[in-house]
Amino acid sequence: MTLPTLTTSRLTLRQLVEADREAVVKVFSDPEMSRFFAADFSDPASASAMVDRRLTYRGPAGQGHWAIERDGEVIGVAHLRPSSELPGGVPELGYYVASAHAGQGLATEAAQAVLDHGLGVLGLPAIWALVHEHNAASRKVAARLGFLDVGSGIHYGDLHRVLVTLPTAHGRPHHVELWVPDLAEAERSWGWLLGELGWREFQRWPAGVSWRLGGTYLVVEASPALSATNHERTRPGLNHLALHVATRTEVDALTTRAPDHGWRPLFADRYPHAGGPAHYAAYLENESGFEVELVASEGSPPEE
Ligand SMILES: CC(C)(COP(=O)(O)OP(=O)(O)OC[C@H]1O[C@@H](n2cnc3c(N)ncnc32)[C@H](O)[C@@H]1OP(=O)(O)O)[C@@H](O)C(=O)NCCC(=O)NCCS
Known part of the structure; x- marks a missing residue:
């Protein structure tokens, strides 16, 4: 490797x-x-x-x-x-x-x-580090790298600080804004799907609504400045949004229930491997033509 x-x-x-x-x-x-x-x-x-x-x-x-x-x-x-x-x-x-x-x-x-x-x-x-209690230079390095000291324990045969560092929001998507022709339809499809994935309503105003998960929110807005009545995913611009789903079982369950919430399956004949043999995903399209891909985050299950 x-x-x-x-x-x-x-x-x-x-x-x-x-x-x-x-x-x-x-x-x-x-x-x-x-x-x-x-x-x-x-x-x-x-x-x-x-x-x-x-x-x-x-x-x-x-x-x-x-x-x-x-x-x-x-x-x-x-x-x-x-x-x-x-x-x-x-x-x-x-x-x-x-x-x-x-x-x-x-x-x-x-x-x-x-x-x-x-x-x-x-x-x-997250990434962890174990630094000997008295290793001042290494503790200084770890502190400068942003590690948090979360306790101590006997490791490698002696007292060590237990340190952890987490990813920051820097450079990650802050929000995604989708302009939609039909706000009610967008709420039915996006609201259901995002809610199932743990997103929670964040903002609401007459022309729009947003849902938030961690440091990212997704807005759907029926803007008065909209210049077309449908989204065409094969035109330049956004083709689809892909979202992590923790397990393959959850991808299966969402795919089964999605048609009751305004989503129709794409490439269903090749489900769940339309994206390739090692990629477990569902592709769905809502009534306004927006495509979403639900990707299982877990790797391949062990061979029997
Ligand atoms: C710990 C170690 C990695 C530091 O390497 P380094 O290249 O000197 O580290 P840096 O220069 O990035 O930073 C070290 C900091 O600790 C400080 N420092 C060094 N010895 C120190 C001591 N005895 N007490 C307090 N601070 C000390 C340095 O002054 C420096 O801080 P500063 O830049 O603010 O002056 C190196 O000494 C080492 O390899 N030690 C042996 C192996 C080890 O302990 N690895 C860590 C395992 S967790």
Whole structure:
């Protein structure tokens, strides 16, 4: 499984490979690097065994172990992988920068790139970190990255702070506004569907209504400035909105009930894989010609 290469203004983070072994052993040769760990990686055999564990790691796509390079030299490692310490194997971040390069903001820069990848690209709902109670430098890095301190516990054999960071609203859709020819019809179809998905009415005025979920709201408005009486999804502009649905079972249930609420199925002969074999989704169209796609967020069920 290949990890993406992440670049920052001073660093390149690329997948850790066998050829990095010597450089990583060198990074950990200073006993200070292991001060807060149960093992002493200044022992080359111990550091090499740690490299082995990282090289043989297998886990979810997009997670794993990176080498941190500056000007072509490996100066540290970073990882994002299911936690072996926290319940549910939640994603855990780790960062290590050689003492010779410490205090220049490099761990912060590397870790930020991994966070951007995990939260922004992989769409992880949260990333966790465990930092030794007395590891002041790492606690400072974590605080600067926006981690929240949510408690402490015995992890990796000693007292660690339990830290978590969540995605921010930055760059996400603030709202979507659909101009509709028939507000009552839009309320019947959109109001029902969004309500089923957990959206709640947010604003209401004579020509419109909106529903909100988290940081995003969707407006339907019968504007007096409307220049046509129907939406044509094959014209330039919005073709369809696609919404996450937690499970395949819920996609099935919504698809069954949708016709009672103003939606007709599209591509029904290829349900639920009209979007491809690995994509479980329903495509629906309302009376005004708006298309919505309901996509199961859960991955493929395990093979029998
Ligand atoms: C912890 C570690 C990643 C920090 O790397 P770094 O590149 O020096 O980190 P940054 O420069 O981004 O930030 C470190 C901050 O901690 C501060 N700091 C360093 N040592 C400190 C100490 N003993 N007490 C308080 N603050 C300290 C630095 O001054 C800096 O803050 P500043 O920029 O406000 O001055 C690095 O020292 C390391 O790899 N240590 C060993 C492995 C480890 O502990 N990893 C973390 C596992 S959770």
